[in-house]
Amino acid sequence: MRLHILGICGTFMGGVAALARELGLTVEGSDAAVYPPMSTQLEALGIRLMDGYTAEHLQPAPDLVVVGNAMTRGNPAVEHMLDARLRYVSGPQWLGETVLAGREVLAVAGTHGKTTTTSLLAHLLDSVGMAPGFLIGGVPGNFGVSARLGGEGGQSHFSKTSGENHTLRKSDSDPLSPFVIEADEYDTAFFDKRSKFVHYRPRVAILNNLEYDHADIFPDLAAIQRQFHHLVRTVPRNGRLIVNAHDAALAQVLAMGCWTPVETFGIGQGDWQARLLEADGSAFAVQYCGVAVGEVRWSLLGRHSVLNALAALAAATAAGADARELLPAFATFESVKRRMELVGETGGVRVYDDFAHHPTAIATTLAGLRAKVGDARILVALEPRSNSMRLGAHAAGLAPSLADADAVVFLHRPELPWDAARVTDALAGRGRTAATxxxxIEALRGQVRPGDHVVFMSNGGFENAPRRFVQAMEG
Known part of the structure; x- marks a missing residue:
């Protein structure tokens, strides 16, 4: 079977391509921007890549076209696909029907922390020999690839049994390993406006947090809550929902109806609880239903990271792992690229690259760093890159989210449709803008001094700004 994937170089669709190739299918694809690192990874798998979207790329006709959610009507390849009546399907639907059907799916949903939590959950399961498959919206450090089918021999664990950890169990003879997937609430395709995650049918679903985002497709928080409730409706009664005990928006989702056992997690509240041993979140104690489980010491920072850890631990335990046996794996967890990734240290200045798309993520990341570095200066370079950021949906929350920054340089490109002075003026002299x-980079060089921590925050490429800044400092 020959698959042609439209939008193949996106993180999700690239993962779909890798899984299809691992299944033995002939895979090719088109994208508007075929460039490393994704192009290199896919070509190494024997996948043919084509630059641009043209009708010729779909001639001769493939057996199936897998359509990414970046595709729109008017795209030449899409128009040819429809005119020629080629068989087509969305990426999430193909994944759900071809890879996930029959698998024990663990889905990680939430406005923040999906990629890190998914990576951590896969790492925890792998550490105890369960050989999970996964599809992650980034490259996890412990695996080096964003997707794999997973090994056989992993145990299956679903239907309620007795026991302190309320493990789910189906059949010890089932040879399929679990599959961990980052469950995105963004829409599926131009012809399917449901959220991607409704196609995954998980047995265990993490609901990590929920805030308003994706202003380009959702009018308000209630619209996103409805999509999350669609996910809740797909989790069977012999499955498990792992839910953030601190999140009122998620409580409202469950109040719409819930048919699945729920376990909650939180710092000082919930079924799974953490007690901070270090203020920066690098060490914490865990208990489950009042019983001590053990302690975690790891390299990640911030209360948000502790919540991610509890969610992953609870989900891995629901899938059949022993919680105490999982704890040592936290120390060997290597986070995903661009999550407070230290990209260089020069002249006593530490430079980080961080994926930031929402004020809450910015605030929690900087709070974790502040707890770690104390009174040292934190300088932030911020690019409003997500659709919601560019539309100004989060403009009012940006200045408060930067409370822990000593100085901020805001990238105000000429095409930004709103005035960044709304943010910088509210920073009381700590903020300035730059048009390019x-x-x-020059503005930061003029402010930085030894001992500073410089954080570049964007969910886009940022024109490789973090590494360019390091090079400029070294030059």
Missing amino acids: VAAL
């Missing part, structure tokens, strides 16, 4: 990345 080059100007932003």
